[in-house]
Amino acid sequence: GKTMHGQIQIFIVICLIEAAFSQIRYSIPEEMRKGSFVGNVAEDLDLGLDLQRLRSGRVRIVTAESIQYIELKTDKGILVVSERIDREQLCQEVTPCSFSFEVILENPMELHRVTVEINDINDNSPMFRKDEIKFEISESATLGSRFMLASAEDADVGNNGLQKYILTTNDMFVLKQHSTPDGKKYAEMILQKPLDRENQPKISLKLIALDGGTPQRSGTVNIDITVLDANDNPPIFSQSVYVATVMENAAIGTCITTVNATDADSGSNSLITYRFSNMKEYLNDIFQMDEITGVITLVGHIDYEKDKKYEIMIEAVDQGGLTDSGKVLIDIVDVNDNAPVINVMSFSSPVPEDATPGTTVAIIHVKDADSEQHGQIRCSIDNNIPFKVKSTLTNYYTLVTDSVFDREIVPEYNITVTATDSGSPSLSSTTTLRLRISDVNDNAPLFDKMSYDAYIIENNPSGMSIFTVSARDTDWNQNAKISYFLEDTQVSGNPVTTFVSINTETGVLHAVRSFDYEQLKQLQLVVKAQDGGSPPLSSNATVKINILDQNDNAPQVLYPVQTGGSLVAEMVPRSAEVGYLVTKVVAVDVDSGQNAWLSYKLQKATDRALFEVGLQNGEIRTIRQVTDKDAVKQRLTVVVEDNGQPSRSATVSVNVAVADSFPEVLSEFTDFRQDKEYNDNLTFYLVLALAVVSFLFITCLVVIISVKIYRWRQSRILYQSNLPVIPYYPPRYSDTLGTGTLPHVYNYEVCRTTDSRKSDCRFGRAGSQNVLIMEPSSTGTMQRIQSDRSILDEPDSPLEDNAIKIFYNWRLPHMSDSLRFPLFFFRVFKTEMFHFYFSHGNVSCHSEVTTINV
Structure with a gap:
């Protein structure tokens, strides 16, 4: 047959039928060489496909046949023969002979059916x-x-x-x-x-x-x-055509029919045998006939989908060789013995969670080999999933989305596709598609709380871990990778990054510097959590870092002031009763809380049986009646201790004079002063003094003369200008934290003397206790100021001429009495007269004095 190929004219008939389903038909002869042209798909399809569309759509041929006879040349858009086509092998006696396949394109997804009819050529001899x-x-x-x-x-x-x-x-x-x-x-x-x-x-x-x-x-x-x-009489069948029916699922050995013939001869010439005549070879494996009885039985499997009926020629032969012929027609009855076959032609997974409803997920081909209603198929999926099945071409179905997705709720779907035929009983088959939902960055990181409180003790080392913030992102992979940042805020005029840093991956906050509770009690910052999506999403949380106090400051004694200058002693009259308030130790602690709770204890005393110190208020009081036997000079050492762990303390010495008048104690305190100045280094000071005394004498003489002349000129200018004198106020000793023991209230007491012959003083009285002021002088005298009168007005006052004394009073809320101590002195010498004016609050003083040496 192949030698005749060159003489056979090839006719290709292209028929576009069923345009709604995009079908195309070609007709070619069998036995064409490989590569022979079949048809031009790009031109023949009615969708306007071009070569660029074929390439971009990843066009491909899908066929259910085991051998693919046709190949698609995507560069030219034509179909060519890829395998030798033998019509007799493909279709046997069925005519017309054809086979079909589908052409699938993507982006967007399209489906076209192509049918190729194979024309017979005379390549087989009888x-x-x-x-x-x-x-x-x-x-x-x-x-x-x-x-x-x-x-x-x-x-x-x-x-x-x-x-x-x-x-x-x-x-x-x-x-x-x-x-x-x-x-x-x-x-x-x-x-x-x-x-x-x-x-x-x-x-x-x-x-x-x-x-x-x-x-x-x-x-x-x-x-x-x-x-x-x-042999004169041939056999004769009882009927020329025998008709029988058999179910396609009939069991092997089933009796189909029985043929019968008779012969009028007698003897051996009447013996008849039965046989099949001219039966195709493959039928010998399906049917068998008993040559004696004429019973036809089923010995193989029959399939209605392959052959719907069989026509078999039979013969009856007698012993003389005479024959008669007949025919047996066997009709096959169809049963629903084939379940639908599901073939997934195309499947797209994963699908982004923001895919719009109606997106095609899969194309499914379902085929049932049964016929009529047994081959009618219904395709369905579960009702509780957001998908639906739509029918496009015959036996083709598309699986599309029916709603929006949320990967954070359902990350994947198991879609069970069920194909059921209409037979009775119906048969079905299923296939499961596992569809994954790809993530879209649609969720911002979320903190557990909007604000956090963290605590750190002051004096911490740099780099110390303070707190860890954590956020969660329900997205996946890069969209859920969280980084932490500090918002650009200011703390006390400085960027927050100079105080705290954060690990971008773990969210751990570290101290950049050591904190001081007395300077900064709380640090508030904003932490930003940002995911790695595009565009990134973020959220904020507030972190309040509370700095905890440590007992890192010792108490500081405000009164009595411990200086190397004037000696201050408290005077206790011998007539003082039990509980007489001698003085009060005033101290503060810049720490807070229990670290600033102060207690006062008497550490040492000249006579411990005479004085006691209030544990909480620091008041020094007498605990018994003062007697004449008690020493005039008393020295008390008071320890001020805070309540911290470990505690810190400060020590203050208080000098007390037990006497009723100044002359009585003058010599005692002078000796005390001299004893205090002399120590083990006395020799060193004497040698040093001898070395510089000559130089100092000459220098001081020149300086004194210059100062006297200068002050005399200044006093003349001041007297003529009549300007007021601005008083001096000592700096506040403030409790910077607002938690110490010292309130911000100041009271001033001013007293002064004018001319020694005309003393006139107006001032507010501060209390009833006495204050003893010790000032060294060349004569070794003492000056005493009582609250009820000025000692400067006494005729025997040791002060030279006139003096102005200003007292600085402290008044505490929990104290019953006020304490006062001298702020500064003015010593007045009689020189040229000028007016001096001082005023503060409700206290005013006026005096006509000479030059004032401070």
């Missing part, structure tokens, strides 16, 4: 199964007796198939041709002249089978006839 046919015919065979001849088989169809038989020329037999309802050709020999065994015991003929192709092909078989002795 062939007989046997090389010879043998007959044994009795010489008594009547004229007109029929002898069935073996049929030839031609794999070609139509005009290329078997057309006729020719019997070689002879006098005994003529050939008569017949056709079955399905077009099969067979022939019979008819006896037209009586046989004469004595004249011709054997007869040899040739039967030639011819097809209708060009060139014509033929097949030949030899017929050998042996003439037997007389």
Whole structure:
């Protein structure tokens, strides 16, 4: 058959049918060479496809056949033959012969069906199964007796198939041709002249089978006839056609039908045997006939989807060789024995969670080999998932989304597709598609709380871990990777990053510097958590870092002031009663809380049985009656201790004079002063003094003369300008934290003397206790100021001329009395007179004095 290819004109008929379903049909002859042109898809499809569309859509051919006969050239948009096509192998006797496949494109997804019809060429000759046919015919065979001849088989169809038989020329037999309802050709020999065994015991003929192709092909078989002795009556079937039905799922061994023939002869000539005649070879594996009883049984499996009916020729042969022919028609009854077959043609996974409803996820092909209602298919999925199935082409379904997704709630779906036919009972099959939902950055990081409180003790080392913030992001992968940052804020005029840093990955806050509670009690900052999405999302949280106090400051004594200058002693009259308030130790602690709770204890005393110190208020009081035996000079050492862990303390010495008048104690305190100044280094000071005394004497003499002249000129200018004198106020000793023991209240007490002959003083009285002021002088005298009168007005006052004394009073809320101590002194010498004015609050003083030396 291949030698005739060059002479066969190839006709390609392109038919576009079922335009709504995008179907196209081509027609080609069989046995075309590989690479032969089949059709131009780019031009023939009605969707306006071009070559660029074919390439961008990743066009491909999908076929359910095991062999792909057609190949698509995407660069040219044409279909070519990829495998040798043998129509007889592909379709056998079925005509017309065709096969179909689908062309799938993506982005967007399209589906087109292509059907290729295979035209037959005369490439097969008629062939007989046997090389010879043998007959044994009795010489008594009547004229007109029929002898069935073996049929030839031609794999070609139509005009290329078997057309006729020719019997070689002879006098005994003529050939008569017949056709079955399905077009099969067979022939019979008819006896037209009586046989004469004595004249011709054997007869040899040739039967030639011819097809209708060009060139014509033929097949030949030899017929050998042996003439037997007389057998006058041939067998006769009871009916010429036997009809039977069988279910396609019938079991092996099922009896299909029974044929019966009779012979009028007697004896051995009436014995009949049954056999199949001219039956195709593959039917021998399905049907079997008992040659004695004529029972036809099922010995193989039958399938309605392959063959819907069978037509079998049968023969009844007697012992004399006479035969009769008949026919058995077997109709196959279809049953629903094939479940639908699901084939996923295309599947897109993952799908982004922001995909719009109606997005195509998969294309599914479902096929059922059964026919009619048994092959009608219904495709469905679960109702509780956001998908639906739509039918496009016949037996093709698309799976599309039916709502929006949220990957954080459902990260993937198991979609079970069920295909059910309409048979009774119905059969179904399922397949499961696992669809993953890809993440979109649609969730910002979230903190557990909007604000956090953290604590750190002051004096911490730099780099110390303070607190850890943590945020969660329900997104996935990079969209859930969180980084932490500090918002650019100011703390006390400085960037927050100069106080605290944060680890961008772990969210751990570290101290950049050591904190001091007395300077900064609380630090508030904003932490930003940002994910790694594009664009990134973020959220903020407030962190309040509370700095905890440590006992890192010792108490500080405000009163009495411990200086190396004037000696301050408290005077206790000998007539003082028990509980007499001598003085009060005033101290503060800049720490806070219990670290600033102060307690006062008497550490040492000249006479411990005479004085006691208030544990909480620091008041020094007498605990017994003062007697004449008590020493005039008393020295107390008071320890001020805070309540911290460990505690810190300060020590203050208080000098107390037990006497009723100044002269009584003057010598005692002078000795005390001198004793204090002399120590183990006395020799060193004497040597040093001798070394510089000469230089100091000359220098001081020059300085004193210069200062006197300068002050005299200044006093003249001041007197003439009549300007007020601005008083001096000592700096506040403030409690910077607001938690110490010292309130911000100041009281001033001012007293002064004018001319020694005309003293006039107006001031507010501070209390009833006495204050003793010790000032060293060249004469070693003491000055005493009492609250009820000024000692400067006494005639025997040791002060030279006039003096102005200003006292600085402290008044505490929890104290019953006020304390006062001298702030500064003015010593007035009689020189040139000028007016001096001092005012503060409700206290005013005025004096006409001479030059004031401070």
